[in-house]
Amino acid sequence: MTTSVAPFTADDFAARQRRAVAAAADAGLGGVLVTPGPDLVWLTGYQPTAITERLTLLVLTPDAPATLLVPRLERGDAEASAGAPALTFADWSDGDDPYAAAAPLLRPDASYGISDSAWALHLLGLQDALPASSYRSLTHALPMLRAVKDDAELARLAGAGAAADQAYGEIVDVRFAGRRELDVAADLADLLRRFGHEQVDFTVVGSGPNGANPHHEAGERVIEEGDMVVLDFGGLRDGYGSDTTRTVCVGEPTAKQQEVHDVVRAAQQAGVDAVRPGVACQEIDRAARAVITDAGYGPQFLHRVGHGIGVTTHEPPYMVEGEEQEIVPGMCFSVEPGIYLAGEFGVRIEDIVTATDDGARRFNTTDHHLRVVS
CATH class of the missing domain: 3.40.350.10 (Creatinase/prolidase N-terminal domain)
Known part of the structure; x- marks a missing residue:
């Protein structure tokens, strides 16, 4: 590309x-x-x-x-x-x-x-x-040295995000059931390269109970009908990072799977809605975490809600409790809450956003609703 x-x-x-x-x-x-x-x-x-x-x-x-x-x-x-x-x-x-x-x-x-x-x-x-x-x-x-992006950097990050979205738009049409996680991960890597990534940094495919490990690496497990599958993927395009996560279901979800996904989707939206100049980074974590805690899944949200992105896919600022650095326009970071039920499944939804003068702009715009795949 x-x-x-x-x-x-x-x-x-x-x-x-x-x-x-x-x-x-x-x-x-x-x-x-x-x-x-x-x-x-x-x-x-x-x-x-x-x-x-x-x-x-x-x-x-x-x-x-x-x-x-x-x-x-x-x-x-x-x-x-x-x-x-x-x-x-x-x-x-x-x-x-x-x-x-x-x-x-x-x-x-x-x-x-x-x-x-x-x-x-x-x-x-x-x-x-x-x-x-x-x-x-x-x-x-100097934690904020690279944190605030200029217009040229924002354009590259937007392009990387759009390319990752294109990859997601095609991966949901491949066959999941009966294939190994490694096979789907290879498809994702190929798609990222096809849509312009010069470097693929990660293709997490966490199916069924493997999805309850936030950093699960794709393995030999064969994906089954009824599995929730966490897809977290990204890399560098024109020298700047992409990083997005969606969780899909192989076949129709159970009531519990749908409920957990709905909670994570609401939490992710709450985190994005909290972004505005002058707000401490920790408030983004608090906003998303409150939704998950109120739903009864607080102990199953195992990580911070976000990280900065630029010439690397993880860099300051971090959206985590205790980070009092104030958000300023041009900062770019992920908002990625998750719920991880050991032995069952996990759900994570992630977008990269940039802070604007009055809120946040997403660099990932694919549908947040639970997608059913075959």
Whole structure:
């Protein structure tokens, strides 16, 4: 499937880098250190072809140009990245001490935010080279760095959501009964790729009692008539994530199956309805959870109600009790309550939404009613 989104430019990456430096200063940090992973892609457009033990480090500080330290053998690839014009480059060779190469780029006694994906090997190496320095994970130090999306990012997330919806629109027409969960999961992965996903991250197919495990991986179980089946699937399209869940029934549902699905559907709607600027993230969880608790299934709702999404399918902010970060327009996250009845079945319904000036806009719009499949 051909897409037509415009690529991000060096100016886009430079603006993100300035945003990161400003956020670090507000948090009392001397700068931001970024190793290979989603933060590096978001800030530079560069993703090494192979993440190895060799140190790659983006250094963002208020008193120096944005500098990317790379192994010399990978410098050519780094200089070809979309964000390269916004960067200064430094390199080191095999046999050199990479931490000695990094040290001149840093203040010896500063505190830095560092990527969650940084290897312990590299963090310990920096601490040895700069014993007076200190480090905080970016999730804790700058949790909102990537949380608020611009228009170009919102367009990519909307496209990813629409593509996942197209996949769901076709998977409900395949045969479920008599096939393994793995077979349906393979169909879902093929559909996601057909509708433009360059990366499939997960295809959860939880049938019957397996659906009561929220993170069940598709397995050898043969789907049977009467099963509820949780379908949770997503990945990356144009570099941004999709993640949606619907629960279907193989044949007509029992009264109990229909009741549980109706409760989850009402809870999911309550969570979406609670989204508006200025509301704490935890209120989305509370709104959805209250519906499930009032229906008598509170202990069977086992997880938070949502997570952020962007260049990864799970990132801050999290819609969970205790998260007091206020929602602002442009935040994008899931709303996905569920009920899990051990030994019987599970139900989950999930949409990705973005906060707007006055509420929420869904990126998933497929029907929330219980779909009967064959």
